[in-house]
Amino acid sequence: MKMKRMLGCSAVFSMVVVSNMAMAYDFNTQTKNATSYTKQANEQVYKELDFGNKTAFTDADRGFIAPLLNNGDIDGVFSATGMNYMQDKKAPDSVNPSLWRHAQLVNRGGLYKVSDHIYQVRGQDLSNLTIIETDKGMVFYDVEYSGKALKASIDLYEKNRGKRALVGVIISHSHADHFGGFEGIYAAGLATPEDVKSGKLPVIAPEGFVEEAVSENVMAGNIMARRAGYQYGNVLKVNEKGIVTGALGPALANDKSSLPIPNKYITKDGETVKIDGVDFVFYLVPHTEAPSEMVMFIPKWNALSMAEDVNHLQHNIYTLRGAQIRDAAAWAKYINQTLGRWGDKVEVQFGPHTWPAWGNKNVVEYLKTQRDAYQSLYDTTLRYANYGYGPDEIAENAKLPKSVFNNWDNRPYYGNTKNNLKSTYIRNLGWYDGNAAKLAAYPDAERGQRYVEAFGGEQKVLDAALKSFNKGDYRFTTELLNNIVASNPKNQKAVLLMADALEQLGYQEETALNRNWYLAGAQELRAGGNVPNNLSTTSPEVIAGLPGDMLMPYLGMTIDQIKAEKVGNHVINLNLAGEKPYSIDLHNGVFNTLGDFSAKNADVSLDIAKPDLLAFLAGKTSLDDLVKGGKAKVSGDTKVLNTLPGLFDLSIKNNMNLVLPLQPENRIR
Incomplete structure (x- = not known):
């Protein structure tokens, strides 16, 4: 059975100027209670699923x-x-x-x-x-x-x-x-x-x-x-x-x-x-x-x-x-x-x-x-795709068998069903749905600036968003406000109302990850960004423990190619302790490596252990000190090696914003 193609938004939105409404709303950084719309949405869940089935509780305690x-x-x-x-x-x-x-x-x-x-x-x-x-x-x-x-x-x-x-x-x-x-x-x-x-x-x-x-x-x-x-x-x-x-x-x-x-x-x-x-x-x-x-x-x-x-x-x-x-x-x-x-x-x-x-x-x-x-996620996505529907339409409107997806073992606590349908489309057909308008889309900040201008200014967008919020349409509230936040994050009313909308979406979510994302996004908005995070999979110990064949691509990923371009082209033979030799061709700012190979006409050769190499590239120790301490051996033009510290960012900051625009230190520069 085909879906009825969606035309525009699911709800008709009439733009009304209600600036006095914005004046009445309490914009603040505190977490909020669930609204009446959220309470109703969550209460409806009890009618849709079999909460009387306690088998899982017996099994979980067994x-x-x-x-x-x-x-x-x-x-x-x-x-x-x-x-x-x-x-x-x-x-x-x-x-x-x-x-x-x-x-x-x-x-x-x-x-x-x-x-x-x-x-x-x-x-x-x-x-x-x-x-x-x-x-x-x-x-x-x-x-x-x-x-x-x-x-x-x-x-x-x-x-x-x-x-x-x-x-x-x-x-x-x-x-x-x-x-x-x-x-x-x-x-x-x-x-x-x-x-x-x-x-x-x-x-x-x-x-x-x-x-x-x-x-x-x-x-x-x-x-x-x-x-x-x-x-x-x-x-x-x-x-x-x-x-x-x-x-x-x-x-x-x-x-x-x-x-x-x-x-x-x-x-x-x-x-x-x-x-x-x-x-x-x-x-x-x-x-x-x-x-x-x-x-x-x-x-x-x-x-x-x-x-x-x-x-x-x-x-x-x-x-x-x-x-x-x-x-x-x-x-x-x-x-x-x-x-x-x-x-x-x-x-x-x-x-x-x-x-x-x-x-x-x-x-x-x-x-x-x-x-x-x-199997249902895959077959359903491809069937609707072959009718000509795009990933967003499929995610919102696909019909799935209740006997499968209402089963407690298949509920979307970790993977979200809409996300899974959309992702299956993208895996098989890519992000592009065939609509040429998508090819011309602006990034968030530029699109937001143009939307706000077309609306008639930030206040009109904010008024429209607040009206949407008061109707319980938190999705559209967020979509409207993102245009202001992406282009002018200093508009605190837009930032705080967007946080409140994300929070209500989180309260209603059945998927734990979506809930966490909504609530974390709200927290970032209220805090003004730079939310602390202690998770790390790239500690110095992990990097130093990488095999040479994986360390070389990692170094290539961390190099600032614009800075490297300015130091000129160099060929370096690198002999890592306990590893096969590598030839590095730093060419046009790009870090190219060849394993199990030594170039005949290299500018310089370096013998060193991985932890010492990383410390040198990070600027934590000098080549002279390493050589004097017997931790490095150099033959050839030492000046070439001394151009390397400062080119590699081996401690990328892990504090970037994900909802607000990136901080200056995290932006492309």
Whole structure:
């Protein structure tokens, strides 16, 4: 059935000048209560979904052994106590009741028994720590985002199950909340960096893990960490007008992550690895929830983990923090293949997020329902696209089967259905919908300036926006005001009213990430920008630990090409300690590198270790001091090397505005 093509806005807007209305509105920086429109919208949710079904609560509590240590609180990093404020309470007016229900399920934590030999610590970070007990030791399956959180999870397990030797680590995919806490293994005394480097401790990951982890968490790590702080609500207060849940888990620990380098990669489907008497069978599922991802089956116990491809929620096809758009069709295909391989055997399905499913019948139905969601998103998008509808029209108006999308396991707590439809369109057809007018669109600031002028000035736009706000049309309020804010952020009335509109949109949202974005955007507007953020995936330790083949592109990304252009063209032979040689061709300001190669006519050659190279390029030490200290060796024109400090920005600020215009130091210059 075709959608009726939308003509213009869904509501007719008549422009009326009501400047006295703006005078009556209380413009201030305080958080607001839910309006009557928001209360009505949230109350309607109770009529649309089956809140009488309590099966998920029974499953989420199954196998409970002990609560988190210190109630899950880690100073400056994580507050599980704070994130449990919604337990046994009715949803307040400022939270969508469906999201509140999910928060009650996922925000509880402790040590749980999944089945004989398999245990999980849930609720200490965004991800679970799964401990698989083998003949003489244990295997960790994914290791959370924060090293401090992982250490607390290990302590809880050991307190209740005793100490065991760590005989292996399996990392399911290339997202930081599954590997970033690796340093906690060292802190717990379970292994040393040399154990990993030598292969004494097997660290297993899917093919392409390091490349994809670096691409996402290092090359784009600064902006992604900034956006993640908004997405996961780390910049918000923990209360009913702030963060409710991270959806996949209570919240992302407010910490920096590490980047382990695995010593064993799964490169083919069906590859079996025996660890301490237990066979683990792996299948690769690339470009589903992550570009590099794998699922596994443990035949000995008929235990399946679908990594992050199966959760008790609808996941992202595109994540708002920024990443490659995922393939919904491939996602559904791999779940379906899993049903074909192990559907008649599986007895338990556990993952790094949410809670497990038990019993063959329940697990199979769970997998089928999740499969149907991703296949439906793909098929629906492409069907409507072939009628000629664009991504926005499809996202707003597509008809989807209620038996799939009203199922609690497919509700949009993490991935938003509209966003997923739109993203599937963009993955397959790109951002352009065929309307030539889109090719001529101005960026926000220039468009806003022209809209305001066409309206007849900022006051008329503000009056129209306030009228829209008072009708409960917060989306259009935001759209109108963004024209003023983008072109003149000094208009405080526009800024504060836009914050109030975003806040009401957040209160109504069922998707945790959208709620967090709306509320974080409101906070940025009220604070005037520069919202603090402690998340980081690009610490100096991570950068110094990159293999040379990944460090070279990172340096190329951080170089200021305009400054580099002025120092002239140079060829440098670089010999990094313990790495193959590299030839650097700094040409027209562009940093070009060739690995396993030394140029015959290089201007200069430099022998140095990676940490010392980074310190030199950052201007923290001089080349003379490095040479005198025996940490560097130079042959050729030393002056060429001394032109390099100041060209590389190795400490990009992580405070950029995302709603207000960028601060001067963050703008293109």
